[in-house]
Amino acid sequence: MSTPATAVVIGLSAVVVAVRxxxxxxxxxxxxxxxxxxxxxxxxxxxxxxxxxxxxTFELALRAFVTQQTRFELxxxxxxxxxxxxxxxxxxxxxxAGAARVISVGYLALTPQAVRALGPDTVWTPxxxxxxxxxxxxxxxxxxxEAIAPRxxxxxxxxxxxxxxxxxxxxxxxxxxxxxxxxxxxxLYEAGLAPEAGRDRERARGxxxxxxxxxxxxxxxxxxxxHRRILATGxxxxxxxxxxxxxxxxxxxxxxxxxxxxRTVEAVAGVSLHKQNFRRGLERTDLVEGLGRLQPExxxxxxxxxxxRRERLSAGPAPGMALPLLREV
Amino acid sequence: MSTPATAVVIGLSAVVVAVRxxxxxxxxxxxxxxxxxxxxxxxxxxxxxxxxxxxxTFELALRAFVTQQTRFELxxxxxxxxxxxxxxxxxxxxxxAGAARVISVGYLALTPQAVRALGPDTVWTPxxxxxxxxxxxxxxxxxxxEAIAPRxxxxxxxxxxxxxxxxxxxxxxxxxxxxxxxxxxxxLYEAGLAPEAGRDRERARGxxxxxxxxxxxxxxxxxxxxHRRILATGxxxxxxxxxxxxxxxxxxxxxxxxxxxxRTVEAVAGVSLHKQNFRRGLERTDLVEGLGRLQPExxxxxxxxxxxRRERLSAGPAPGMALPLLREV
DNA sequence: TCAAAAGTGTTATCCTTACACCCATGT
DNA sequence: ACATGGGTGTAAGGATAACACTTTTGA
Numbered sequence: 001m002s003t004p005a006t007a008v009v010i011g012l013s014a015v016v017v018a019v020r021x022x023x024x025x026x027x028x029x030x031x032x033x034x035x036x037x038x039x040x041x042x043x044x045x046x047x048x049x050x051x052x053x054x055x056x057t058f059e060l061a062l063r064a065f066v067t068q069q070t071r072f073e074l075x076x077x078x079x080x081x082x083x084x085x086x087x088x089x090x091x092x093x094x095x096x097a098g099a100a101r102v103i104s105v106g107y108l109a110l111t112p113q114a115v116r117a118l119g120p121d122t123v124w125t126p127x128x129x130x131x132x133x134x135x136x137x138x139x140x141x142x143x144x145x146e147a148i149a150p151r152x153x154x155x156x157x158x159x160x161x162x163x164x165x166x167x168x169x170x171x172x173x174x175x176x177x178x179x180x181x182x183x184x185x186x187x188l189y190e191a192g193l194a195p196e197a198g199r200d201r202e203r204a205r206g207x208x209x210x211x212x213x214x215x216x217x218x219x220x221x222x223x224x225x226x227h228r229r230i231l232a233t234g235x236x237x238x239x240x241x242x243x244x245x246x247x248x249x250x251x252x253x254x255x256x257x258x259x260x261x262x263r264t265v266e267a268v269a270g271v272s273l274h275k276q277n278f279r280r281g282l283e284r285t286d287l288v289e290g291l292g293r294l295q296p297e298x299x300x301x302x303x304x305x306x307x308x309r310r311e312r313l314s315a316g317p318a319p320g321m322a323l324p325l326l327r328e329v
Numbered sequence: 330m331s332t333p334a335t336a337v338v339i340g341l342s343a344v345v346v347a348v349r350x351x352x353x354x355x356x357x358x359x360x361x362x363x364x365x366x367x368x369x370x371x372x373x374x375x376x377x378x379x380x381x382x383x384x385x386t387f388e389l390a391l392r393a394f395v396t397q398q399t400r401f402e403l404x405x406x407x408x409x410x411x412x413x414x415x416x417x418x419x420x421x422x423x424x425x426a427g428a429a430r431v432i433s434v435g436y437l438a439l440t441p442q443a444v445r446a447l448g449p450d451t452v453w454t455p456x457x458x459x460x461x462x463x464x465x466x467x468x469x470x471x472x473x474x475e476a477i478a479p480r481x482x483x484x485x486x487x488x489x490x491x492x493x494x495x496x497x498x499x500x501x502x503x504x505x506x507x508x509x510x511x512x513x514x515x516x517l518y519e520a521g522l523a524p525e526a527g528r529d530r531e532r533a534r535g536x537x538x539x540x541x542x543x544x545x546x547x548x549x550x551x552x553x554x555x556h557r558r559i560l561a562t563g564x565x566x567x568x569x570x571x572x573x574x575x576x577x578x579x580x581x582x583x584x585x586x587x588x589x590x591x592r593t594v595e596a597v598a599g600v601s602l603h604k605q606n607f608r609r610g611l612e613r614t615d616l617v618e619g620l621g622r623l624q625p626e627x628x629x630x631x632x633x634x635x636x637x638r639r640e641r642l643s644a645g646p647a648p649g650m651a652l653p654l655l656r657e658v
Numbered sequence: 659t660c661a662a663a664a665g666t667g668t669t670a671t672c673c674t675t676a677c678a679c680c681c682a683t684g685t
Numbered sequence: 686a687c688a689t690g691g692g693t694g695t696a697a698g699g700a701t702a703a704c705a706c707t708t709t710t711g712a
Binding site: 005006007008009010050052053055056057058079081082084085086087100101103105160163164167174175177179180314315316317 | 335337379382489493645
């Protein structure tokens with residue numbers, strides 16, 4: 001019998017997104033140190049190993065263990081990306097005879113209801129805690145000019161780096177592109193401004209499983225393993241997809257007002273939209289149907305209730321939302 | 330020592346696309362039966378196992394073994410999807426002590442030059458051989474109404490199935506959507522019209538490694554393992570990406586005429602485009618620069634040579650091509 | 659001189675963006 | 686009555702889609 005050198009373990013991670021109040025939140029899990037049993041300070045994504053004997057497909061496996069881990073049933077699910085870089089993965093797990101390399105397959109899941117029975121240690125966490133520079137709804141975040149730009153200054157030693165930095169963080173006049181969440185996170189990681197980078201470096205030097213050192217003040221809360229990277233991938237994908245597929249309706253209840261829908265889209269996209277142009281765009285798509293009933297609880301004039309014409313999904317390739325930006329204040 | 334039940338093996342597959350003459354072609358490998366050494370009648374994609382000890386990232390691994398297997402160096406590369414369904418994968422490989430489940434990570438690669446030194450058993454194959462219904466440049470393929478529609482007739486026993494069939498294959502008046510390559514292939518697979526489906530079923534019944542039975546006449550040439558599925562994923566992704574990222578230039582030489590560029594886009598998208606509107610769209614993007622020099626070898630009036638302004642990639646999020654359809658003939 | 663391919667003008671229509679204004683309810 | 690959010694009209698500018706036509710070469 002030959003000795004299999006290093007085994008491969010496939011880890012499945014889920015970015016489960018909902019909108020609560022006016023915030024995009026993700027399902028997160030508080031972890032416990034496997035040695036001491038102490039709760040870790042780091043949050044992680046719902047995560048589980050793929051069992052090549054038991055699981056017929058990745059998606060079924062993912063649904064099963066997210067439900068088991070968080071008592072939460074997934075609705076819309078799509079595969080994001082498979083991460084395999086050495087040094088960015090979870091610490092090598094011990095499996096059977098020896099160490100294993102962990103490959104993570106990330107999934108994006110959407111749900112209209114953030115509030116449901118959750119398992120212990122499962123919490124909804126606002127995405128702004130992990131990516132505070134991604135919310136432009138109340139204008140340009142001060143963090144960018146006050147913390148990010150200055151601390152990137154000495155990393156930005158070449159034209160190429162200065163160019164990327166300018167473009168991704170909308171410095172001196174460059175336009176903000178809300179979709180490039182992953183690239184922004186990766187730039188910060190590369191520049192050493194994500195605590196995960198220091199941790200990964202230390203692990204590479206042999207300090208097994210070191211927790212991230214606090215850089216003061218951290219640019220966004222770090223997560224376990226490569227989960228913040230997967231989360232960034234998910235948010236970026238979702239922001240992009242909003243524009244060309246009707247995924248926003250996976251985040252809203254069955255009946256909603258147009259303002260509610262707009263606020264949901266704004267929470268995810270992290271930008272403010274022009275009310276009337278948003279509505280005109282919606283109308284053009286013919287994705288939505290007025291119900292003739294009103295919702296009185298608005299604080300002002302009652303709003304008409306609408307529903308998503310889900311039947312149109314089977315009737316052709318349905319488009320997404322127009323994102324008519326509101327002029328910067 | 331615990332007995333690891335079934336091991337996991339990661340396979341990397343590459344969809345390497347180029348345009349030659351006026352046809353989209355993919356790099357394929359002629360395989361030999363591992364038992365008899367006989368050449369198989371089936372083509373496969375360049376494919377190799379991922380080595381968790383040797384390979385730092387998937388992409389590096391992919392580049393390495395494609396070069397080694399085909400003597401071909403990849404340029405543009407992106408990850409497509411990770412396939413893990415049981416029953417659709419390669420037959421369980423024998424690895425070390427026992428059987429292993431094969432997970433395939435598919436990649437898309439683009440190259441401007443189809444003609445280069447290739448390894449033995451490596452050939453460029455036109456995509457229309459695998460997907461003859463995907464080329465609408467000379468109008469609606471007769472195959473659809475003459476072979477596909479009638480042979481789907483008794484599979485289409487429900488409204489849902491009839492609807493999908495109508496939509497995906499543009500039956501009675503539905504518009505053709507060139508991007509949905511994978512869904513079309515999967516529909517044919519589901520309906521049993523892809524020889525791979527019969528093979529997978531037989532394997533499930535225990536007839537190990539059976540080759541696909543000839544259904545007369547086959548709807549597109551089958552491929553090894555799940556490679557036609559990966560190829561369909563790649564072509565669909567590429568057709569979509571053409572429209573919002575400047576990937577067409579990864580398929581053209583450094584200098585090209587606008588007609589050459591248009592023919593390249595047409596070959597990939599499988600549709601004919603309106604010349605002037607295509608050019609106007611290009612002009613708007615500012616992605617291309619006239620060189621003032623002419624190419625005399627056109628068979629008619631000489632055409633101006635252009636180049637892709639690649640520097641614009643670092644200067645912002647560059648758009649793709651407009652695909653102004655030529656009215657159906 | 660004619661075929662073949664390159665390259666241009668022009669229009670109706672639709673979509674986007676940007677303005678400013680009115681409506682219905684609760685306090 | 687007034688604050689709060691819901692909901693509408695209109696017009697300029699740009700993009701698209703559909704016309705048909707001129708130009709320059711090689712055979």
